[in-house]
Amino acid sequence: MSAEIISGTQMRKEILAELEQEVVRMKEAHGKGPGLVTILVGENPASMSYVTLKIKTALSLGFHEVQDNQPDDISEEDLLALIEKYNKDPDIHGILVQLPLPRHINEDAVINAISPDKDVDGFHPVNLGKMVIGGDEVRYLPCTPAGIQEMIVRSGTETSGAEVVVVGRSNIVGKPISVMMGQKGPGANSTVTMVHTRTQDLAAHCKRADILIVAAGVPGLVKPEWIKPGATVIDVGVNRVGTNEETGKAILSGDVDYEEACKVAGKITPVPGGVGPMTITMLMKNTVKSAWWHLERK
Numbered sequence: 327m328s329a330e331i332i333s334g335t336q337m338r339k340e341i342l343a344e345l346e347q348e349v350v351r352m353k354e355a356h357g358k359g360p361g362l363v364t365i366l367v368g369e370n371p372a373s374m375s376y377v378t379l380k381i382k383t384a385l386s387l388g389f390h391e392v393q394d395n396q397p398d399d400i401s402e403e404d405l406l407a408l409i410e411k412y413n414k415d416p417d418i419h420g421i422l423v424q425l426p427l428p429r430h431i432n433e434d435a436v437i438n439a440i441s442p443d444k445d446v447d448g449f450h451p452v453n454l455g456k457m458v459i460g461g462d463e464v465r466y467l468p469c470t471p472a473g474i475q476e477m478i479v480r481s482g483t484e485t486s487g488a489e490v491v492v493v494g495r496s497n498i499v500g501k502p503i504s505v506m507m508g509q510k511g512p513g514a515n516s517t518v519t520m521v522h523t524r525t526q527d528l529a530a531h532c533k534r535a536d537i538l539i540v541a542a543g544v545p546g547l548v549k550p551e552w553i554k555p556g557a558t559v560i561d562v563g564v565n566r567v568g569t570n571e572e573t574g575k576a577i578l579s580g581d582v583d584y585e586e587a588c589k590v591a592g593k594i595t596p597v598p599g600g601v602g603p604m605t606i607t608m609l610m611k612n613t614v615k616s617a618w619w620h621l622e623r624k
């Protein structure tokens with residue numbers, strides 16, 4: 327048996343084509359499209375490549391894109407003032423501050439400074455609170471969890487009544503996706519267990535999962551014998567495990583032993599080309615949603 331591959335790269339194409347049409351309609355209706363600012367502090371190579379991808383995608387969709395790069399030693403006060411400037415800018419509908427930030431800056435203070443109306447990352451406590459309440463309250467879902475849920479749904483995996491096991495408890499992936507999969511509604515209604523690397527008998531928990539979502543940041547953590555035959559496996563890990571000597575590019579590995587897992591799982595996401603591309607796609611979707619909200623409100 328070889329698992330069906332759930333390709334984030336392919337799904338990205340489909341969703342971006344839908345968004346492109348929406349941007350055309352928005353420009354016809356309002357004379358302008360979505361505006362996104364990307365704020366990058368310092369020169370972390372991974373962050374630089376993610377922000378470059380975000381800018382490229384936004385421009386390809388016809389967004390108004392502002393790239394605001396700041397030096398590593400910017401003070402927290404100056405960064406907060408910069409965010410406030412964009413909170414007030416009527417041409418900007420989405421504010422993205424790339425994480426992680428340098429140690430001298432308090433990440434929570436920065437996230438809290440972004441207007442919840444422009445928080446297209448979905449990290450602000452107001453938006454996380456609305457996500458927990460669910461239903462009509464939901465505003466911007468955090469991008470990686472939203473991408474995971476979209477992949478599960480588009481792959482035709484049944485979620486209602488399914489046993490979902492989430493490995494990892496981060497604020498940006500593990501906690502939100504656990505809540506989202508347990509909500510009432512389509513693409514959810516699951517029975518969720520959230521575990522982590524200190525959980526006793528992690529393997530036994532994973533083995534019960536109809537849908538196994540792994541976001542632990544530990545390369546190759548999940549072994550094939552931890553997987554229920556036929557399960558859908560979503561690998562969120564993007565671990566840099568070496569460098570390709572010929573191309574100089576990073577060699578990426580997920581949190582799942584992919585080659586072997588393919589022999590047991592029913593469906594599986596690859597790394598690269600799985601959840602990663604969906605994160606940026608969902609950022610675009612949130613920005614389009616925010617732009618409609620801001621433009622129609624006036």
Ligand SMILES: Nc1nc2c(c(=O)[nH]1)N[C@@H](CN(C=O)c1ccc(C(=O)N[C@@H](CCC(=O)O)C(=O)O)cc1)CN2
Nearest residue numbers: 376423424425426447469564598599600602603605606
């Ligand atoms: N403000 C934010 N910061 C961070 C987020 C976020 O959602 N908002 N998430 C991560 C990084 N991230 C987006 O910013 C991200 C990670 C991975 C990918 C991706 O496409 N990965 C590719 C591989 C790309 C590579 O070669 O490195 C893949 O998995 O196929 C996109 C976005 C932390 N910070």
